[in-house]
Amino acid sequence: MNKDSTIDLARLSAMDVAHSSRLLKGVRDATLSGLRPRVRPRPVIGDSWRRMLRDGVDPDLDVRAGLLTAEELEEKRQTSPLFPLLPMLREALVAVADAAQHIMVISDADGRILWREGHPGVLRMADRLGFQLGAHWAEDVVGTNGIGTPLVARRPVQVFSAEHFVQSQHPWICTGAPITDPRDGRVLGVVDVSGPMDTLHPATLSWVHSVAQLAEARLREQLQGSLERLRSVAAPVLARMSGRALAVDPFGWTAAVTGMPPVDRVALPKSLAEGCCWIPALGACNVTPLPGGWLLMVDEEPRPLGATRIALDVSRPRRWSLEVSGAAATWAHELSPRHAELLFVLALHPAGRSASALADDLFGDGTRTVTVRAEMSRVRRYLGALLAHRPYRFADDANVTIHLPDDPRDLLPHSVAPAVSAARTRSSPGGDQSSPAGD
Structure with a gap:
């Protein structure tokens, strides 16, 4: 490998496993010592290591959070949106994982291990690593790993040997992919396949990713089924109406509309209740509950929003929101x-951005x-007139x-958007920034 090259899994899998592990250990040790390693870690691993160093995770100390009790574990299992998918995940993963000396692991969105099945010998190895039912494997608890890191990166990640930040996990390889709720984009949990480091195979990443996509497709089928049931209830009601409603x-x-x-989706407030409600894409609406949803009747008398304040909250690691008040x-x-x-990029540029400039930013x-x-x-489907175009920008009278x-x-x-990466490197200590759009 060249001095400035980046490690990739295809190269590692072609090497002797012990040699691969030693190479990665040298890269990790140099990085932790503040030295420039002979080869760079993969970007997703390097980013994770930087988070661990910043957050003070000890790379030589095996720190484990308390396990869930049996009652707590069962409660989380029963309320998990992944519970109905368990038979499909077992069918797609367990038999192959067992034959390949792996185990299947499923966590919730917080990194708690809810289910774990597979090769008995590998399960015993996992116990010694603390990779147990009810254990907390979030990245900020146990370092870079195949559950916590996909939760932060929001994409499939394979972590091999010394790519794990904590040394006790170096005999291990884990490959995890997040499962996202198609209804609202939330990460519901991670499906992971793990085993001894000598079972490294780069195709495992594609396999686990495909299973996560299959789970998301099953969730989309469930969504369509619930919409069909709502449509059967709403159609007779809408047929008697003369104005705009959905x-x-x-x-x-x-x-139904x-x-x-027809529109695919309308962005609703977090706490929708019966009565009058203002929705940017529609304006003022009268809201009535339906079995399995809501009836939104658009008020045909326009109501001025007045001075508009838009708050974009990107302060939390995995939850971002927009609040509009007037x-x-x-x-x-x-x-x-x-x-x-x-929206973060647009908020940084009150005068607006062309499509080409936004493409370069993102x-x-x-x-x-x-x-x-x-x-x-x-975005304009739910922000309506609050978002202008030519160039794209927030409305001129909005304070962002x-x-x-x-x-x-x-x-x-x-x-990994260039504009966001540049913003991370700024020297500002953080806090709130205000910029009236159009200034």
Whole structure:
């Protein structure tokens, strides 16, 4: 390998496992000592190590959080949105994992291990590592690993031997992929396949990722089924109405509409209740509950919102939101990772950004304007007139506030967008920034 090359799993798998492990140990030791390693760790691993060093995780101390009690574990299992998917995950993973001397592990969104099955000998090895039912394997608890790191990075990650930040985990390889809720973009948990380091195979990452995608497809099927049931209830009601109205599920997905073009989804406030509600994409609405959702009847008398304040909150590591307040009402909406990136960049540029500039900000490629325009179209579906275009920007009369994490390095940690990466390196200690759009 060249001095400035980056380690990749294909190269490691072609080597002797012991040699691969020694190479990675040298890279890790140099990095932890503040020296420049002979080869760089993979970006997802290097980013994780930097978080661990910053947060004070001890690389030589095996620190384990308390296990859940049997009662706590069972409660989390029963309430987990992944529980109905367990038979499918078992069928797709356990038999192959057992034959390959691996185990299947499923965690919740906090990194707690809820299910664990597979090769008996590997299960005993996992016990010695603290990789047990009810254990907390979040990244800030046990360092870089195949459960906690995918939760932060929001993408599949394979962690081999000394890529684990904590030394006691070096005999291990784990490959995890997050499972995302198609209804609102939340990460529901991680599916992971783990085993001894001599079972390294780069195809495992694709396999685990495919199983996570299969789980998400099953969740989408469930979503469509619930929308069909809501549609059967709402259709007779909408047929008797003359104005604009739509039936939506609790996450804003549309089951049926009348008097207006169909839309896939409407962004709803976090706490929707019966009565009058202001929704940016629709304006003032009268809200009535339906079995399995809501009936939104658009008030045809326009109500001025007045002076508008928009608060973009990106201060938390995995939850981002937008709150809009004015004379008419206050409205809040949780953001997907991509939309959090997009709105953060727009908030940094009150005068606006062209599609080409946004493509460069997000992808480092100014030619990806089609992708940017598609995402902006989705954002405008729930922000309506609060988002202008030509160039893309927040409305001229809106006052935009960005709530940042205390440490800039915690800003959208999943993001590899050039504009976000640049913002993380700024010397600002964090806090809140205000910028009236259009200034």
